Amino acid sequence: MVIAQRVAASARAREALPSPIRKLTPLAEAAKARGIKVYHLNIGQPDITTPDALMAGIREFRSDLLPYAPSQGLPETVAAWQEYYAQLGVEFERDQLVVTTGGSEALLFAMMAVADPGDEIITFEPSYANYFGFARMTSVQIVPVTLDAGSGYHLPDASDIESRITGRTRALLFTTPGNPTGTVFSYAELEVLGDLARRHGLFLISDETYREIVFEGDRTMSMMKVAAARDRTIVVDSVSKRFSATGARIGCLASHHPGVMEGVLRFAQARLASPTVEQRGLVPLLRNSATYTDPLAAEYRRRRDVVYGELLTIPGVQVSKPEGAFYLFAVLPIDDGERFASWLLSDFQLDGETLMIAPGDGFYCSPGLGKQEVRFAYVLQERDLTRAMTILREALRVYPGSKREDVS
Ligand SMILES: Cc1ncc(COP(=O)(O)O)c(C=O)c1O
Incomplete structure:
Protein backbone atom coordinates (compact mmCIF):
# COMPACT_ATOMS: atom_id res chain seq x y z
CA MET A 1 0.00 0.00 0.00
CA THR A 50 4.60 52.76 -28.56
CA PRO A 51 6.40 53.77 -31.78
CA ASP A 52 4.40 52.87 -34.85
CA ALA A 53 7.50 51.27 -36.40
CA LEU A 54 7.30 48.53 -33.76
CA MET A 55 3.54 48.07 -33.99
CA ALA A 56 3.75 47.97 -37.80
CA GLY A 57 6.54 45.38 -37.61
CA ILE A 58 4.34 43.20 -35.41
CA ARG A 59 1.26 43.66 -37.60
CA GLU A 60 3.18 42.93 -40.77
CA PHE A 61 4.67 39.66 -39.54
CA ARG A 62 3.47 37.16 -42.13
CA SER A 63 4.28 33.49 -41.68
CA ASP A 64 2.47 30.18 -41.48
CA LEU A 65 4.61 29.28 -38.53
CA LEU A 66 5.67 31.14 -35.43
CA PRO A 67 9.03 29.50 -34.70
CA TYR A 68 11.49 29.76 -31.83
CA ALA A 69 14.15 32.39 -32.34
CA PRO A 70 17.74 31.21 -31.77
CA SER A 71 18.59 31.23 -28.04
CA GLN A 72 21.03 34.09 -28.44
CA GLY A 73 18.45 36.10 -30.35
CA LEU A 74 17.48 36.52 -34.01
CA PRO A 75 20.63 37.33 -36.00
CA GLU A 76 19.13 40.65 -37.16
CA THR A 77 18.19 41.60 -33.59
CA VAL A 78 21.64 40.77 -32.23
CA ALA A 79 23.10 42.85 -35.08
CA ALA A 80 20.69 45.70 -34.26
CA TRP A 81 21.80 45.69 -30.59
CA GLN A 82 25.44 45.75 -31.81
CA GLU A 83 24.62 48.74 -33.96
CA TYR A 84 22.76 50.40 -31.10
CA TYR A 85 25.79 50.12 -28.80
CA ALA A 86 28.17 51.20 -31.56
CA GLN A 87 26.15 54.41 -31.82
CA LEU A 88 26.71 54.92 -28.09
CA GLY A 89 30.42 54.44 -28.70
CA VAL A 90 30.81 50.88 -27.40
CA GLU A 91 31.84 47.93 -29.56
CA PHE A 92 30.56 44.41 -28.88
CA GLU A 93 31.31 41.24 -30.83
CA ARG A 94 28.31 39.10 -31.66
CA ASP A 95 29.07 36.62 -28.91
CA GLN A 96 29.16 39.39 -26.32
CA LEU A 97 25.37 39.93 -26.52
CA VAL A 98 22.37 37.78 -25.66
CA VAL A 99 18.82 38.95 -26.33
CA THR A 100 16.72 38.32 -23.24
CA THR A 101 13.08 38.24 -22.26
CA GLY A 102 13.09 41.74 -20.82
CA GLY A 103 15.66 43.33 -18.59
CA SER A 104 14.20 41.09 -15.88
CA GLU A 105 15.66 37.95 -17.42
CA ALA A 106 18.95 39.73 -18.07
CA LEU A 107 19.10 40.57 -14.35
CA LEU A 108 18.40 37.01 -13.35
CA PHE A 109 21.03 35.71 -15.80
CA ALA A 110 23.58 38.27 -14.60
CA MET A 111 23.08 37.38 -10.96
CA MET A 112 23.26 33.66 -11.67
CA ALA A 113 26.36 34.13 -13.82
CA VAL A 114 28.37 35.91 -11.12
CA ALA A 115 27.11 34.50 -7.83
CA ASP A 116 26.55 31.09 -6.28
CA PRO A 117 24.04 30.44 -3.49
CA GLY A 118 25.15 32.27 -0.35
CA ASP A 119 27.35 34.75 -2.25
CA GLU A 120 26.73 38.43 -1.74
CA ILE A 121 25.87 41.23 -4.14
CA ILE A 122 26.04 44.82 -2.96
CA THR A 123 23.34 47.17 -4.12
CA PHE A 124 22.17 50.66 -3.23
CA GLU A 125 18.89 51.31 -1.47
CA PRO A 126 16.34 52.65 -2.24
CA SER A 127 16.62 50.14 -5.04
CA TYR A 128 14.52 48.54 -7.75
CA ALA A 129 12.48 46.25 -5.51
CA ASN A 130 12.67 43.20 -7.74
CA TYR A 131 16.41 42.93 -7.03
CA PHE A 132 15.39 41.58 -3.63
CA GLY A 133 12.99 39.12 -5.26
CA PHE A 134 15.60 37.92 -7.76
CA ALA A 135 18.11 37.51 -4.93
CA ARG A 136 15.66 35.25 -3.11
CA MET A 137 15.13 33.21 -6.28
CA THR A 138 18.86 32.73 -6.78
CA SER A 139 19.72 32.33 -3.06
CA VAL A 140 22.04 35.31 -3.28
CA GLN A 141 22.42 37.69 -0.33
CA ILE A 142 21.75 41.33 -1.10
CA VAL A 143 23.95 43.63 0.98
CA PRO A 144 22.52 47.15 0.91
CA VAL A 145 24.38 50.43 0.99
CA THR A 146 21.88 53.13 1.96
CA LEU A 147 21.72 56.30 -0.12
CA ASP A 148 20.83 59.62 1.39
CA ALA A 149 17.84 61.74 0.30
CA GLY A 150 19.84 64.84 1.23
CA SER A 151 22.44 64.08 -1.45
CA GLY A 152 19.81 63.37 -4.10
CA TYR A 153 20.43 59.62 -3.69
CA HIS A 154 23.90 59.91 -5.17
CA LEU A 155 26.68 57.58 -4.09
CA PRO A 156 28.22 57.88 -0.63
CA ASP A 157 31.99 57.87 -0.08
CA ALA A 158 33.79 54.91 -1.58
CA SER A 159 34.79 53.87 1.95
CA ASP A 160 31.10 53.40 2.89
CA ILE A 161 30.72 50.98 -0.01
CA GLU A 162 34.07 49.33 0.67
CA SER A 163 33.11 48.63 4.28
CA ARG A 164 30.34 46.31 3.04
CA ILE A 165 32.65 44.19 0.88
CA THR A 166 33.39 40.72 2.33
CA GLY A 167 35.09 37.57 1.08
CA ARG A 168 31.74 36.50 -0.40
CA THR A 169 30.98 39.70 -2.32
CA ARG A 170 30.78 38.98 -6.03
CA ALA A 171 29.35 42.12 -7.61
CA LEU A 172 28.08 45.67 -7.29
CA LEU A 173 24.58 45.99 -8.73
CA PHE A 174 23.11 49.39 -9.51
CA THR A 175 20.61 51.22 -11.71
CA THR A 176 21.31 54.44 -13.51
CA PRO A 177 19.15 56.35 -14.36
CA GLY A 178 17.60 55.14 -11.13
CA ASN A 179 14.36 53.52 -10.21
CA PRO A 180 12.92 54.63 -7.76
CA THR A 181 15.01 57.79 -7.42
CA GLY A 182 15.48 59.20 -10.93
CA THR A 183 19.12 59.79 -9.98
CA VAL A 184 21.69 59.59 -12.77
CA PHE A 185 25.19 58.65 -11.57
CA SER A 186 27.90 60.88 -13.01
CA TYR A 187 30.91 59.44 -14.81
CA ALA A 188 32.96 60.30 -11.71
CA GLU A 189 30.61 58.07 -9.68
CA LEU A 190 30.78 55.27 -12.23
CA GLU A 191 34.56 55.50 -12.11
CA VAL A 192 34.49 55.12 -8.32
CA LEU A 193 32.42 51.95 -8.76
CA GLY A 194 34.77 50.73 -11.47
CA ASP A 195 37.77 51.36 -9.28
CA LEU A 196 36.23 49.54 -6.30
CA ALA A 197 35.34 46.59 -8.51
CA ARG A 198 38.86 46.39 -9.89
CA ARG A 199 40.57 46.63 -6.54
CA HIS A 200 38.32 44.01 -4.93
CA GLY A 201 37.89 41.62 -7.86
CA LEU A 202 34.14 42.23 -8.30
CA PHE A 203 31.76 42.29 -11.22
CA LEU A 204 29.64 45.35 -11.98
CA ILE A 205 26.03 44.66 -12.94
CA SER A 206 24.90 47.93 -14.47
CA ASP A 207 21.15 48.06 -14.96
CA GLU A 208 20.66 50.61 -17.72
CA THR A 209 17.00 49.95 -18.42
CA TYR A 210 16.34 53.73 -18.38
CA ARG A 211 19.33 54.74 -20.55
CA GLU A 212 18.48 57.70 -22.82
CA ILE A 213 15.74 58.91 -20.46
CA VAL A 214 18.11 61.54 -19.09
CA PHE A 215 17.17 65.21 -18.72
CA GLU A 216 20.50 67.03 -18.72
CA GLY A 217 23.80 66.24 -20.36
CA ASP A 218 24.85 62.98 -21.98
CA ARG A 219 21.79 60.82 -22.61
CA THR A 220 23.85 57.84 -23.74
CA MET A 221 25.84 57.43 -20.55
CA SER A 222 26.77 53.88 -19.66
CA MET A 223 29.07 51.94 -17.36
CA MET A 224 30.41 50.37 -20.54
CA LYS A 225 32.13 53.64 -21.35
CA VAL A 226 34.31 53.41 -18.25
CA ALA A 227 37.20 51.72 -20.03
CA ALA A 228 39.01 50.60 -16.90
CA ALA A 229 36.03 48.45 -15.84
CA ARG A 230 35.15 47.04 -19.25
CA ASP A 231 36.44 43.57 -18.50
CA ARG A 232 34.08 43.15 -15.52
CA THR A 233 30.95 45.08 -16.51
CA ILE A 234 27.70 43.31 -17.31
CA VAL A 235 25.07 45.56 -18.79
CA VAL A 236 21.41 44.80 -18.24
CA ASP A 237 19.34 46.45 -20.92
CA SER A 238 15.72 46.66 -21.98
CA VAL A 239 13.49 48.19 -24.61
CA SER A 240 10.58 48.41 -22.17
CA LYS A 241 10.85 52.02 -21.02
CA ARG A 242 12.98 53.57 -23.75
CA PHE A 243 10.52 52.61 -26.47
CA SER A 244 7.39 52.43 -24.29
CA ALA A 245 7.22 48.73 -25.09
CA THR A 246 6.96 46.88 -21.79
CA GLY A 247 4.82 44.15 -23.35
CA ALA A 248 7.40 43.30 -26.02
CA ARG A 249 9.42 41.52 -23.29
CA ILE A 250 12.75 42.16 -24.97
CA GLY A 251 15.98 43.07 -23.26
CA CYS A 252 19.64 42.36 -23.67
CA LEU A 253 22.62 41.27 -21.61
CA ALA A 254 25.97 42.54 -22.84
CA SER A 255 29.43 41.88 -21.48
CA HIS A 256 33.01 41.61 -22.64
CA HIS A 257 33.67 38.84 -20.09
CA PRO A 258 33.95 35.50 -21.97
CA GLY A 259 33.13 33.28 -18.97
CA VAL A 260 30.01 35.25 -18.13
CA MET A 261 28.82 35.20 -21.74
CA GLU A 262 29.39 31.45 -22.10
CA GLY A 263 27.31 30.85 -18.96
CA VAL A 264 24.61 33.29 -20.00
CA LEU A 265 24.30 31.66 -23.42
CA ARG A 266 23.80 28.29 -21.73
CA PHE A 267 21.13 29.80 -19.47
CA ALA A 268 19.52 31.21 -22.61
CA GLN A 269 19.64 27.81 -24.32
CA ALA A 270 17.85 26.23 -21.36
CA ARG A 271 14.95 28.68 -21.70
CA LEU A 272 15.07 28.22 -25.49
CA ALA A 273 14.25 31.68 -26.84
CA SER A 274 12.80 35.16 -26.42
CA PRO A 275 9.70 36.29 -28.36
CA THR A 276 10.28 36.07 -32.13
CA VAL A 277 7.90 38.67 -33.53
CA GLU A 278 8.77 41.41 -31.06
CA GLN A 279 12.50 40.86 -31.60
CA ARG A 280 12.02 41.39 -35.28
CA GLY A 281 9.77 44.41 -34.79
CA LEU A 282 12.35 46.15 -32.61
CA VAL A 283 15.14 46.12 -35.20
CA PRO A 284 14.35 49.54 -36.78
CA LEU A 285 14.01 51.13 -33.33
CA LEU A 286 17.37 49.85 -32.12
CA ARG A 287 19.05 51.04 -35.30
CA ASN A 288 17.72 54.54 -34.87
CA SER A 289 16.92 54.91 -31.20
CA ALA A 290 17.42 58.67 -30.78
C1 LIG B 1 15.48 49.27 -12.81
C2 LIG B 1 14.73 48.27 -13.59
N1 LIG B 1 15.39 47.22 -14.08
C3 LIG B 1 14.77 46.28 -14.79
C4 LIG B 1 13.42 46.34 -15.03
C5 LIG B 1 12.79 45.23 -15.80
O1 LIG B 1 12.14 45.66 -16.93
P1 LIG B 1 11.74 44.71 -18.13
O2 LIG B 1 11.79 43.31 -17.67
O3 LIG B 1 10.38 45.16 -18.54
O4 LIG B 1 12.74 44.98 -19.20
C6 LIG B 1 12.68 47.42 -14.54
C7 LIG B 1 11.22 47.50 -14.74
O5 LIG B 1 10.52 48.31 -14.19
C8 LIG B 1 13.36 48.42 -13.80
O6 LIG B 1 12.71 49.48 -13.31
Missing part, protein backbone atom coordinates in the same frame (compact mmCIF):
# COMPACT_ATOMS: atom_id res chain seq x y z
CA VAL A 2 1.29 3.45 -0.89
CA ILE A 3 1.01 5.95 1.92
CA ALA A 4 0.50 9.46 0.63
CA GLN A 5 3.34 11.71 1.68
CA ARG A 6 2.76 15.35 2.34
CA VAL A 7 4.48 17.58 -0.18
CA ALA A 8 5.77 20.98 0.74
CA ALA A 9 6.88 23.80 -1.50
CA SER A 10 10.57 24.66 -1.34
CA ALA A 11 11.93 27.19 1.10
CA ARG A 12 12.75 29.29 -1.97
CA ALA A 13 9.08 29.23 -3.01
CA ARG A 14 7.86 29.94 0.51
CA GLU A 15 10.27 32.81 0.92
CA ALA A 16 9.64 34.41 -2.49
CA LEU A 17 8.81 38.08 -2.06
CA PRO A 18 5.46 39.53 -3.16
CA SER A 19 5.61 42.68 -5.27
CA PRO A 20 5.46 45.63 -2.87
CA ILE A 21 4.04 47.81 -5.61
CA ARG A 22 1.04 45.73 -6.46
CA LYS A 23 -0.20 44.98 -2.98
CA LEU A 24 -2.40 48.08 -2.81
CA THR A 25 -4.17 47.11 -6.04
CA PRO A 26 -7.26 45.63 -4.30
CA LEU A 27 -7.78 48.95 -2.49
CA ALA A 28 -7.55 50.82 -5.81
CA GLU A 29 -10.07 48.42 -7.36
CA ALA A 30 -12.42 48.96 -4.40
CA ALA A 31 -12.09 52.75 -4.75
CA LYS A 32 -12.94 52.50 -8.45
CA ALA A 33 -15.93 50.28 -7.63
CA ARG A 34 -17.15 53.13 -5.39
CA GLY A 35 -16.97 55.43 -8.44
CA ILE A 36 -13.74 57.20 -7.46
CA LYS A 37 -11.26 58.15 -10.15
CA VAL A 38 -7.75 56.97 -9.26
CA TYR A 39 -4.68 58.68 -10.71
CA HIS A 40 -2.07 55.94 -11.01
CA LEU A 41 1.36 57.16 -10.10
CA ASN A 42 2.29 53.84 -8.57
CA ILE A 43 3.78 51.74 -11.35
CA GLY A 44 6.33 52.22 -14.08
CA GLN A 45 3.97 51.47 -16.95
CA PRO A 46 4.61 54.19 -19.53
CA ASP A 47 1.53 55.78 -21.11
CA ILE A 48 3.42 57.25 -24.08
CA THR A 49 2.41 55.63 -27.37
CA THR A 291 14.54 59.32 -33.22
CA TYR A 292 12.25 57.74 -30.67
CA THR A 293 13.95 58.58 -27.41
CA ASP A 294 14.56 62.32 -28.06
CA PRO A 295 10.84 63.21 -27.91
CA LEU A 296 10.19 60.64 -25.20
CA ALA A 297 12.88 62.08 -22.89
CA ALA A 298 11.64 65.62 -23.60
CA GLU A 299 8.10 64.59 -22.62
CA TYR A 300 9.24 63.01 -19.35
CA ARG A 301 11.33 66.07 -18.63
CA ARG A 302 8.27 68.32 -18.93
CA ARG A 303 6.39 66.00 -16.61
CA ARG A 304 9.29 65.92 -14.17
CA ASP A 305 9.16 69.71 -14.09
CA VAL A 306 5.43 69.64 -13.28
CA VAL A 307 5.66 67.11 -10.46
CA TYR A 308 8.89 68.45 -9.01
CA GLY A 309 7.68 72.07 -9.23
CA GLU A 310 4.39 71.24 -7.49
CA LEU A 311 6.03 69.16 -4.75
CA LEU A 312 8.44 71.99 -3.97
CA THR A 313 5.47 74.14 -2.96
CA ILE A 314 3.85 71.59 -0.61
CA PRO A 315 4.86 72.27 3.01
CA GLY A 316 6.98 69.60 4.66
CA VAL A 317 7.87 67.72 1.46
CA GLN A 318 11.56 67.02 0.86
CA VAL A 319 12.37 66.36 -2.75
CA SER A 320 15.45 66.21 -4.94
CA LYS A 321 15.22 66.92 -8.65
CA PRO A 322 15.18 63.70 -10.69
CA GLU A 323 17.81 63.66 -13.42
CA GLY A 324 16.34 60.83 -15.48
CA ALA A 325 13.93 57.87 -15.73
CA PHE A 326 10.34 58.81 -14.83
CA TYR A 327 10.27 58.50 -11.08
CA LEU A 328 10.49 60.85 -8.18
CA PHE A 329 11.23 59.68 -4.65
CA ALA A 330 10.12 62.14 -2.00
CA VAL A 331 10.10 62.37 1.77
CA LEU A 332 6.57 63.30 2.87
CA PRO A 333 5.44 64.73 6.21
CA ILE A 334 3.66 61.50 7.16
CA ASP A 335 3.94 58.72 9.73
CA ASP A 336 4.08 55.80 7.32
CA GLY A 337 4.03 55.61 3.50
CA GLU A 338 2.04 52.40 3.31
CA ARG A 339 -0.57 53.68 5.73
CA PHE A 340 -0.80 56.93 3.78
CA ALA A 341 -1.05 55.17 0.40
CA SER A 342 -3.81 52.88 1.76
CA TRP A 343 -5.65 55.82 3.32
CA LEU A 344 -5.56 57.70 0.01
CA LEU A 345 -7.39 54.80 -1.61
CA SER A 346 -9.76 53.86 1.20
CA ASP A 347 -10.58 57.03 3.12
CA PHE A 348 -9.82 60.05 1.01
CA GLN A 349 -11.14 61.74 -2.10
CA LEU A 350 -11.15 65.23 -3.52
CA ASP A 351 -14.24 65.79 -5.64
CA GLY A 352 -14.45 62.07 -6.37
CA GLU A 353 -10.76 61.63 -7.18
CA THR A 354 -7.69 60.25 -5.45
CA LEU A 355 -4.25 58.93 -6.31
CA MET A 356 -2.23 55.78 -5.95
CA ILE A 357 1.45 55.94 -5.02
CA ALA A 358 4.11 53.39 -4.13
CA PRO A 359 5.17 53.31 -0.45
CA GLY A 360 8.90 53.86 -0.04
CA ASP A 361 9.77 51.05 2.36
CA GLY A 362 9.35 48.41 -0.35
CA PHE A 363 12.41 49.87 -2.08
CA TYR A 364 14.59 49.26 0.96
CA CYS A 365 16.09 46.01 2.10
CA SER A 366 17.05 47.33 5.56
CA PRO A 367 14.05 46.98 7.88
CA GLY A 368 12.49 50.21 9.09
CA LEU A 369 13.85 52.47 6.35
CA GLY A 370 11.75 54.44 3.87
CA LYS A 371 8.69 54.82 6.08
CA GLN A 372 8.26 58.49 5.21
CA GLU A 373 9.22 58.14 1.56
CA VAL A 374 7.02 57.40 -1.43
CA ARG A 375 7.64 56.98 -5.14
CA PHE A 376 5.76 58.83 -7.83
CA ALA A 377 5.90 57.47 -11.38
CA TYR A 378 5.03 60.36 -13.71
CA VAL A 379 3.41 58.26 -16.37
CA LEU A 380 0.41 60.55 -16.85
CA GLN A 381 -0.16 63.63 -18.99
CA GLU A 382 0.89 66.98 -17.53
CA ARG A 383 -2.71 68.06 -16.85
CA ASP A 384 -3.40 64.89 -14.87
CA LEU A 385 -0.14 65.22 -12.99
CA THR A 386 -1.07 68.76 -11.95
CA ARG A 387 -4.43 67.52 -10.73
CA ALA A 388 -2.81 64.59 -8.90
CA MET A 389 -0.51 67.02 -7.09
CA THR A 390 -3.50 69.16 -6.06
CA ILE A 391 -5.10 66.04 -4.61
CA LEU A 392 -1.87 65.18 -2.80
CA ARG A 393 -1.59 68.68 -1.34
CA GLU A 394 -5.10 68.47 0.09
CA ALA A 395 -4.57 64.89 1.28
CA LEU A 396 -1.45 65.86 3.21
CA ARG A 397 -3.39 68.70 4.83
CA VAL A 398 -6.06 66.40 6.25
CA TYR A 399 -4.25 63.06 6.65
CA PRO A 400 -4.61 61.94 10.30
CA GLY A 401 -1.00 60.69 10.36
CA SER A 402 0.38 63.97 9.10
CA LYS A 403 3.64 65.18 10.60
CA ARG A 404 3.30 68.69 9.29
CA GLU A 405 3.93 71.27 11.92
CA ASP A 406 1.26 73.61 10.58
CA VAL A 407 -1.46 70.97 10.88
CA SER A 408 -3.34 70.82 14.14
